[in-house]
Amino acid sequence: MxxxxxxxxxxxxxxxxxxxxxxxxxxxxxxxxxxxxxxxxxxxxxxxxxxxxxxxxxxxxxxxxxxxxxxxxxxxxxxxxxxxxxxxxxxxxxxxxxxxxxxxxxxxxxxxxxxxxxxxxxxxDLAFATRFYRLCIRLLQERAQQLVQRLIQRKRLQIYPLAEVLLLLGELAEGDIDWLSTHGIPEEVPAGTVLIQAGKPVTAVYLLLQGGISWGVSDSSRRNLTQILATLEADTPSAPPALREIAKLSAAEFFGESALMEKSLALATATALEDSLVLTLPSPQLRSHLEQDLGFAARLYRVIALLQAARSEERLHYLGFGKGAYRLTLATTETKPDNHSLGHSERLAVARSRLHSLLSHLQVQTG
Structure with missing residues (x-):
């Protein structure tokens, strides 16, 4: 490392x-x-x-x-x-x-x-913050792979969406939401649609606005990077392996963050569980804006790192560590330019307002 x-x-x-x-x-x-x-x-x-x-x-x-x-x-x-x-x-x-x-x-x-x-x-120092949170994401992604391999050994394990993930949307500024709604591409995704395929490059970051997404990995093999490359280089196609669900995503979750990392090959498959609405953020445009707006970059990378950390802790609960069902909690001492030392209920209210603003803008845009 x-x-x-x-x-x-x-x-x-x-x-x-x-x-x-x-x-x-x-x-x-x-x-x-x-x-x-x-x-x-x-x-x-x-x-x-x-x-x-x-x-x-x-x-x-x-x-x-x-x-x-x-x-x-x-x-x-x-x-x-x-x-x-x-x-x-x-x-x-x-x-x-x-x-x-x-x-x-x-x-x-x-x-x-x-x-x-x-x-x-x-x-x-926003430049330092941007690089530091990117480092956190890369390290957390590596650690997540190890937890996933342990998780798929559990038979008949019921997976639930991450509780109160909506909180994370409140960590972004209003200007960030405006940029996402203006430059993102709203897409209605029918149930069963595969948005990200394991072993293939991830070309966009997605924000789930409505519906649900399932993350699944092969139950019959260890999908590390070496095996993924071998699959891509194979001369004859093989039948897709059965998938074990490792996460359920709900509204306000970002996914596909590998598109922003050096290794952009997906290690899991993202499939729509029901008719859903996602905001697609193509990698080239998003990367360009992240380079130009360090405040946005620091906040978005921090939200993605938080999401990675929360998913890891949730998986630890599935493995028997911790008490009760896992719930995302954010420290109340954190300070933001437009969200200063808010309590839990106030943060949820801000997050709901952010999601409502996105949906309202996109309904006008696509209506």
């Missing part, structure tokens, strides 16, 4: 992080992040290995069932992070307290960057 770090952040970004942070040697077994710790430093792993652990919810039927058939010593491990990985991104994205414990499994060296300084930098 060290190359991803260097490719995404600039030399000035790395110099600032180095000057602001403090190198710390972490003995094996030491805990860096406690469960339910709301604010903690950002850690960048220089050497060694960190591990995220999450105890099962023994009180839930799912947690008891999984614990009965799996080895706790291996399956209680949520993720392993080596050189170049960022650990402790959740507070900087505005999410709630950590649901995991992060500790060193071998002697490690990390750069410890205090939360207040990074948060201030993100608010004051």
């Amino acid at each position: 060290i190359e991803v770090l260097r490719q995404t952040l600039s030399n000035d970004d790395l110099d600032w992080l180095t000057a602001t942070g403090q190198q710390r040697d972490v003995p094996a077994g030491s805990v860096l992040i406690e469960k339910q710790q709301p604010l903690h430093p950002l850690y960048i792993v220089h050497s060694g290995c960190l591990q995220a652990m999450g105890p099962r919810d023994a009180g839930s039927p799912l947690g008891r069932a999984i614990a009965a058939i799996e080895e706790p010593s291996s399956e209680d491990i949520i993720g392993t992070y080596g050189s170049g990985e960022l650990v402790g991104m959740a507070p900087l994205l505005g999410m709630g307290a950590s649901m995991m414990v992060v500790k060193a499994v071998e002697p490690a060296t990390v750069l410890e960057v205090p939360y207040p300084q990074v948060q201030e930098k993100l608010q004051q």
